Amino acid sequence: MFEYFKQKGFTLIEVMVTLAIIAVLILGAATMLNDIFTNSSQELLSMSNIDGARSALSTFSNEIRNATIGSDGSFALNQAGDSQIIFYSNFRTGGVVARIRYYVSGNVLYKGVVLPAGSPLAYNLSSESVRPVAEGITNGGTPVFYYYDGNYSGITVALSQPVNINHVRFVRVNLMVSNQITAKDTSTFPITTGAAIRSLKDNLGN
Numbered sequence: 001m002f003e004y005f006k007q008k009g010f011t012l013i014e015v016m017v018t019l020a021i022i023a024v025l026i027l028g029a030a031t032m033l034n035d036i037f038t039n040s041s042q043e044l045l046s047m048s049n050i051d052g053a054r055s056a057l058s059t060f061s062n063e064i065r066n067a068t069i070g071s072d073g074s075f076a077l078n079q080a081g082d083s084q085i086i087f088y089s090n091f092r093t094g095g096v097v098a099r100i101r102y103y104v105s106g107n108v109l110y111k112g113v114v115l116p117a118g119s120p121l122a123y124n125l126s127s128e129s130v131r132p133v134a135e136g137i138t139n140g141g142t143p144v145f146y147y148y149d150g151n152y153s154g155i156t157v158a159l160s161q162p163v164n165i166n167h168v169r170f171v172r173v174n175l176m177v178s179n180q181i182t183a184k185d186t187s188t189f190p191i192t193t194g195a196a197i198r199s200l201k202d203n204l205g206n
Contacts, residue, residue, distance in 0.1 A: 049134070049135050049136030049177050049178060050136075050177050050179070050189050050191070052133070052134045052135060053109070053134040053136075053137070053175050053177045053191045054191055055133075055134075056109060056111070056133040056134040057134075057173055057175065057191055057192075057193040058193070059133075060102060060173060060193065061173075061193045061194065061195040062091050062092075062195075063087075063089040063091045063100055064085075064087060064089065064171050064195050064197060065091075065195040065196065065197065065198055066089050066090060066091040066198065067087045067088060067089045067197045067198075067199060067200075068088060068089065068090055068097060068199045069088065069097070069199070070088035070097055070099060070116070070123065071088075071096070071097045071116035071121040071122075071123075072116065072120070072121055072122050072123060074088060074099075074123075075165065075166075076088055076197060076199050076200060077165045077168055077197065077200070078099070078165070079101075079165070080145065080147050080159075080163040080165050080168055080171075081103075081145065081161070081163075082143035082144065082145060082161060083103060083104045083139075083143065083144050083145070084101065084102065084103035084104070084145075085101070085102050085103075085145045085171065086099065086100070086101045087099075087100055087197075088100070093115075096115055096116065097116065098113050098114065098115050098116075099113070099114040099115075099116075099123045099128075100112070100113055101113075101114075101128070102133075102145075104137055104139065104144050107135060107136055107137045107138060107178070108132045108134070108135050108137060109132070109133055109134035109135075109137050109144075109175065110130055110131065110132055110133065111130070111131060111132075111133045112128045112129065112130040113128065113129050113130075114127055114128045114129075115127075134175065134177070136177050136178035137175055137176065137177060137178075138176045138177065138178050138188050139174075139175065139176045140176075142174075142176065143158075143174070144173060144174060144175060145171060145172070145173055146158040146171070146172040146173075146174065146194075147159045147163045147167075147168045147170070147171055147172075148168070148169060148170040148171075148172070149167045149168065149169055149170075150169045150201065152169065152170040152196075158172070168197070168200070169196060169197060169200055169201050170194060170195070170196045170197070170201075171194060171195060171197065172192065172193070172194035173192065173193055173194065174190065174191075174192045175190070175191045175192070176188040176189070176190055177189045177190075177191060
C-alpha cells in the first residue's frame with residue numbers, strides 16, 4: 001500500500017527537469033517580448049528622425065530660395081561649405097533679414113539664427129540662437145550641401161570646393177538619415193531637396 005502512494009509522486013529528477021523546461025520557456029518569452037518592444041521603439045525613433053529631417057529640409061529650401069542681401073549689406077550667401085552653409089534670408093521673419101547657419105556636427109543637423117540689431121544694423125554672432133533640427137544624420141564624410149552655377153540642369157556636376165559664392169545659383173542638400181528599424185540595422189534613408197536663390201538666379205526656374 002505504501003509503495004503504491006510512493007509511485008504516484010514525482011521524483012527529484014522529474015521536478016528539476018520540469019523546472020528547467022519552464023525556465024527556458026519563460027526566458028524565451030521574455031527575450032521575444034524584449035525584442036518586440038526594442039524594435040518597436042527603434043522603429044518609432046527612425047520614423048521620427050526621418051520626419052524631422054524632411055521638415056527641416058522643407059524649411060531650408062524656402063529659406064535659401066528667399067536668400068537676400070543682409071541688413072548690413074552682406075552678400076546673400078556668406079559661406080558654402082560641405083557640411084555648413086551660411087546665408088541671409090527674410091523667410092517668415094516678419095520682414096527682418098536673419099543670418100541663418102545650417103551645419104552638421106556628429107549625427108545632428110543644427111540651425112543657428114542671428115537677428116540684426118543696433119544702429120546701423122549689424123549681426124552680433126555671440127547672440128546666435130542654435131537648436132537641433134534633425135537627428136540621426138549619417139553622412140559621415142559625404143557632403144551635405146552641394147552648390148551649382150546658373151547652368152544647373154538637374155544632372156550638372158556640383159561646384160568644387162572651395163566654392164566661389166559669387167558663382168552659386170542653386171543649392172542642394174542631401175541628408176542620409178539612419179533607418180534603424182531594428183537595433184542591428186545599419187541602413188540609411190536619403191532625403192534630398194534643392195532650390196534656386198531667387199535674388200541671384202539668372203536662367204533658373206523657381
